[in-house]
Amino acid sequence: MAPFVVRRFLDSLTVLVGVSFIAFAILFLSGDPTYLMIPENYTRAQITDFRHQMGFDRPWYVQYGDFLGHAVRGDFGVSLRNRIPALPLVLERMPATLELALAAMALSLAVALPLGVVAATRRGTLIDAASMVGGLVGQSTPGFWLGLLLILFFGVDLRWLPVSGRGGIAHLVLPGVTLATYSMGRTARVVRASMLDALGHDFIRTAHAKGLSGAAVVYRHALRNALMPIVTLIGLDFGVLLGGAVITETVFGWPGIGRLVVNAIYEKDFPIVETAVILIATVFVFLNLCVDIAYGYLDPRVRYD
Numbered sequence: 001m002a003p004f005v006v007r008r009f010l011d012s013l014t015v016l017v018g019v020s021f022i023a024f025a026i027l028f029l030s031g032d033p034t035y036l037m038i039p040e041n042y043t044r045a046q047i048t049d050f051r052h053q054m055g056f057d058r059p060w061y062v063q064y065g066d067f068l069g070h071a072v073r074g075d076f077g078v079s080l081r082n083r084i085p086a087l088p089l090v091l092e093r094m095p096a097t098l099e100l101a102l103a104a105m106a107l108s109l110a111v112a113l114p115l116g117v118v119a120a121t122r123r124g125t126l127i128d129a130a131s132m133v134g135g136l137v138g139q140s141t142p143g144f145w146l147g148l149l150l151i152l153f154f155g156v157d158l159r160w161l162p163v164s165g166r167g168g169i170a171h172l173v174l175p176g177v178t179l180a181t182y183s184m185g186r187t188a189r190v191v192r193a194s195m196l197d198a199l200g201h202d203f204i205r206t207a208h209a210k211g212l213s214g215a216a217v218v219y220r221h222a223l224r225n226a227l228m229p230i231v232t233l234i235g236l237d238f239g240v241l242l243g244g245a246v247i248t249e250t251v252f253g254w255p256g257i258g259r260l261v262v263n264a265i266y267e268k269d270f271p272i273v274e275t276a277v278i279l280i281a282t283v284f285v286f287l288n289l290c291v292d293i294a295y296g297y298l299d300p301r302v303r304y305d
Contacts, residue, residue, distance in 0.1 A: 033268030077271035097256035104180035116191025138185025164253035194226035235291035239284030
């Protein structure tokens with residue numbers, strides 16, 4: 001186990017370096033942020049001096065090397081717009097994004113797991129067809145469009161729920177449902193497919209022959225053996241939810257990392273965007289490492305050589 005964890009940790013570091021390079025390259029190609037930061041009455045000489053002071057006139061590989069060298073020491077630079085360290089500014093918004101992503105994940109699993117199990121155990125029935133059509137619709141619905149519909153219906157017309165800001169559970173309902181819809185549909189379809197595969201194995205027929213109840217066969221035997229792809233999907237989905245929160249947070253005015261990144265992109269605040277991307281990538285990579293380790297506990301046949 002230990003050599004496997006070390007290898008995966010080194011692989012994770014490589015992934016994070018690659019993510020930081022791609023993000024930096026895209027930001028560098030988006031243009032020079034100098035003109036967004038200086039007053040309109042600056043002369044050409046003042047603009048040149050300002051660009052030199054900020055280091056924007058250096059080659060891209062020098063700027064990236066400088067950023068990477070400081071990042072490994074925990075220094076992600078200073079926000080170009082707010083003039084404060086970028087890392088604390090991003091970490092300040094992280095709890096709001098995690099709260100939204102966890103709520104969406106909990107809602108997705110609470111609906112998708114039983115829905116997928118019921119669809120698999122009633123294969124070919126109207127319930128099966130309806131659940132799969134619903135899952136397909138959930139996967140196909142654009143998040144920003146769904147969010148606007150929920151705001152219009154539940155917030156404007158019925159006035160049941162708040163439509164923006166972060167507060168109590170009521171503020172979490174609409175953005176949580178919006179963010180969870182895609183994951184909910186995909187998870188339900190994967191649960192159904194995995195359960196159908198598990199229900200076709202010989203040990204299920206043996207369990208029935210031993211006189212076990214239908215619920216015991218489904219939940220104690222079939223579902224446990226169907227968890228491998230589901231666990232993988234949960235690990236991937238959480239990273240998708242963190243990334244997808246950018247749109248949801250913008251629509252609902254949720255004060256998380258996604259909204260901060262959108263504003264930073266408009267203002268070409270490179271340190272904020274880089275810090276947020278690396279932080280989200282770190283969470284995503286860590287979760288996938290946890291999923292790999294969990295395989296050994298879910299399936300004794302898995303070996304870490």
